[in-house]
Amino acid sequence: MASISASEKLLASSRLISQGAEAKVYKGSLTAAGGVPVLFKHRFKKQYRHPTLDATLTKARVAGEARALLRCLRSGVNVPGVRMVDAAEGLLGIEWIDGSSVKRLLPSGAQDGEEDQGGVADDHNPLDTFPVSVVGLMRLIGVEIAKMHLADIIHGDLTTSNMMLRPSSSSDTQPDLVLIDFGLSYHSTLVEDKAVDLYVLERAFASTHPDSEPMFASVLEAYGAKMGKEWPALRRRLDDVRLRGRKRSMVG
Amino acid sequence: MPALLLPSNPLRNPEHPLLALGIEGSANKLGAGIIKHAPDGSSTVLSNVRHTYITPPGEGFQPRDTALHHRKWAFKVVHDALSSAGISLSDLDCICYTKGPGMGAPLQSVALVARTLCLLYDKPLVAVNHCVGHIEMGREITGAKNPVVLYVSGGNTQVIAYSRQCYRIFGETLDIAVGNCLDRFARVLNLSNNPSPGFNIEQKAKNGKRLVSLPYATKGMDVSLSGILTAIEAYTQDKRFRPDGLPKFTEDQDIITPADLCFSLQETVFSMLVEITERAMAHIGSKEVLIVGGVGCNERLQDMMGIMARERGGQVFATDERFCIDNGIMIAQAGLLSYRMGMTIPLTKSTCTQRFRTDEVHVSWRA
Numbered sequence: 001m002a003s004i005s006a007s008e009k010l011l012a013s014s015r016l017i018s019q020g021a022e023a024k025v026y027k028g029s030l031t032a033a034g035g036v037p038v039l040f041k042h043r044f045k046k047q048y049r050h051p052t053l054d055a056t057l058t059k060a061r062v063a064g065e066a067r068a069l070l071r072c073l074r075s076g077v078n079v080p081g082v083r084m085v086d087a088a089e090g091l092l093g094i095e096w097i098d099g100s101s102v103k104r105l106l107p108s109g110a111q112d113g114e115e116d117q118g119g120v121a122d123d124h125n126p127l128d129t130f131p132v133s134v135v136g137l138m139r140l141i142g143v144e145i146a147k148m149h150l151a152d153i154i155h156g157d158l159t160t161s162n163m164m165l166r167p168s169s170s171s172d173t174q175p176d177l178v179l180i181d182f183g184l185s186y187h188s189t190l191v192e193d194k195a196v197d198l199y200v201l202e203r204a205f206a207s208t209h210p211d212s213e214p215m216f217a218s219v220l221e222a223y224g225a226k227m228g229k230e231w232p233a234l235r236r237r238l239d240d241v242r243l244r245g246r247k248r249s250m251v252g
Numbered sequence: 253m254p255a256l257l258l259p260s261n262p263l264r265n266p267e268h269p270l271l272a273l274g275i276e277g278s279a280n281k282l283g284a285g286i287i288k289h290a291p292d293g294s295s296t297v298l299s300n301v302r303h304t305y306i307t308p309p310g311e312g313f314q315p316r317d318t319a320l321h322h323r324k325w326a327f328k329v330v331h332d333a334l335s336s337a338g339i340s341l342s343d344l345d346c347i348c349y350t351k352g353p354g355m356g357a358p359l360q361s362v363a364l365v366a367r368t369l370c371l372l373y374d375k376p377l378v379a380v381n382h383c384v385g386h387i388e389m390g391r392e393i394t395g396a397k398n399p400v401v402l403y404v405s406g407g408n409t410q411v412i413a414y415s416r417q418c419y420r421i422f423g424e425t426l427d428i429a430v431g432n433c434l435d436r437f438a439r440v441l442n443l444s445n446n447p448s449p450g451f452n453i454e455q456k457a458k459n460g461k462r463l464v465s466l467p468y469a470t471k472g473m474d475v476s477l478s479g480i481l482t483a484i485e486a487y488t489q490d491k492r493f494r495p496d497g498l499p500k501f502t503e504d505q506d507i508i509t510p511a512d513l514c515f516s517l518q519e520t521v522f523s524m525l526v527e528i529t530e531r532a533m534a535h536i537g538s539k540e541v542l543i544v545g546g547v548g549c550n551e552r553l554q555d556m557m558g559i560m561a562r563e564r565g566g567q568v569f570a571t572d573e574r575f576c577i578d579n580g581i582m583i584a585q586a587g588l589l590s591y592r593m594g595m596t597i598p599l600t601k602s603t604c605t606q607r608f609r610t611d612e613v614h615v616s617w618r619a
Contacts, residue, residue, distance in 0.1 A: 021530055022531070048557070049523045049526075196471060200474075
């Protein structure tokens with residue numbers, strides 16, 4: 001078949017901006033070039049995976065991601081809006097977010113600055129461009145995750161690279177924290193799943209941002225306040241989940 | 253002092269050649285190896301001897317019997333390592349042994365050998381973390397500079413990256429290790445444990461055609477494997493399953509063979525491992541992957557990882573069974589690096605432990 005699908009046409013007219021964990025991310029537009037910018041997330045065929053397994057996973061993940069985003073939007077969680085879905089092709093078009101990744105706003109332990117093209121001297125704090133402190137940012141993170149969990153959406157891959165800070169329209173109000181990449185998300189009401197979600201974030205903090213324990217504590221504090229009466233049970237479960245990692249020291 | 257962006261390498265080249273003996277025995281492999289670090293910074297593997305405790309098909313190795321095996325073979329394995337390197341024990345600069353993680357009884361018998369040799373010949377003793385040994389040997393052999401490491405073996409499944417003198421664990425299994433999952437399924441199928449159950453699964457999988465549906469359990473950068481083992485075991489009770497792999501009569505086409513199950517298990521589990529590795533690479537921004545550990549010599553896993561790395565414009569580093577499967581030389585390599593940083597231990601501290609996480613080690617020899 002010589003004809004190309006509508007999704008392929010959209011991608012052809014878009015610009016590749018990065019390759020994430022499992023998808024290529026493009027910036028383009030649904031209308032003619034120069035229209036409202038849209039972010040396309042293309043889960044291309046993974047050659048390493050068995051074709052049947054790949055097709056099943058891709059379809060389920062694109063549909064699942066769109067579903068989770070819609071559910072979040074309905075509950076007022078800051079996430080990108082859905083613009084188009086083509087599950088069979090593995091293409092998802094979502095609202096373009098103008099902001100910076102939280103990972104870049106926090107001090108990292110990375111040694112080689114290969115991907116840190118920003119390459120500015122260490123004394124420059126990238127968070128200075130936003131009217132918010134580190135603790136303030138942690139609170140925003142906690143509140144947004146709590147809103148998502150109150151909507152019974154589990155993100156499945158909470159890391160600081162999956163959060164963006166978007167400047168608010170007026171300079172004196174707080175910026176918005178936007179949760180992105182719902183590729184591994186799912187719907188669940190279980191305390192267990194929410195606790196594992198938090199644990200994944202805790203581990204991501206510890207591995208990406210050394211000495212981040214106090215930072216994560218403020219995330220949990222804001223999260224707990226927002227969760228209200230669900231929090232005590234969740235906190236206990238989080239303690240259980242922490243003990244599950246393998247070969248942890250058995251002392252204490 | 254010039255303020256450099258990159259911290260300088262803390263490891264100095266030795267003034268004279270250094271020799272280390274490494275003894276490994278955390279699971280069913282007993283290994284001894286001798287490595288030399290030359291003043292020009294190069295390393296040479298002088299010998300790498302291994303003896304594996306192989307159990308009958310359908311059986312795993314028990315700690316007590318494995319420890320007995322190690323005790324029985326320790327003298328010969330160490331002796332062979334020395335004679336093929338052409339040196340004597342008094343030429344050594346240090347003796348390195350596996351402190352953990354691993355099975356308690358085998359670890360103890362190996363630690364005892366190391367202590368005895370260190371007392372007899374008055375040599376310094378170095379305790380080595382088994383996982384760090386794998387990583388350092390992989391780096392030495394492949395020349396990978398700062399890779400994301402997938403460490404897959406019978407006891408461990410971890411995605412690791414180096415940061416600030418520590419091998420940080422980004423993702424790991426939430427229950428059983430991938431090698432354990434494969435080995436236990438090999439036992440269900442009654443495959444031989446010689447040379448290893450995983451190797452025989454790999455060979456069987458080459459004839460598999462049908463991909464049966466299995467759970468796919470990645471949680472962020474972690475994986476869960478025990479449910480997959482249960483699911484694949486259930487297929488051996490399925491009425492379509494033919495233990496001999498042959499149709500019962502000519503129209504009997506809708507069948508599942510042991511080869512299909514091995515194939516499906518590998519495809520599913522390895523896809524999960526490649527996926528979490530890719531996730532870690534994307535998260536850190538690294539383009540190199542290093543596969544270490546016993547499952548790392550599986551060629552299907554290496555192929556899949558290679559395809560993934562190429563799709564990201566990176567490359568994969570892997571070694572063969574001499575260095576992937578537990579061996580003494582990796583303990584010597586990591587131990588000698590520690591020795592050069594002055595990290596020797598007194599006899600009273602020469603303990604071993606079943607639980608010893610990769611991220612507990614201070615990697616003082618890297619910048």
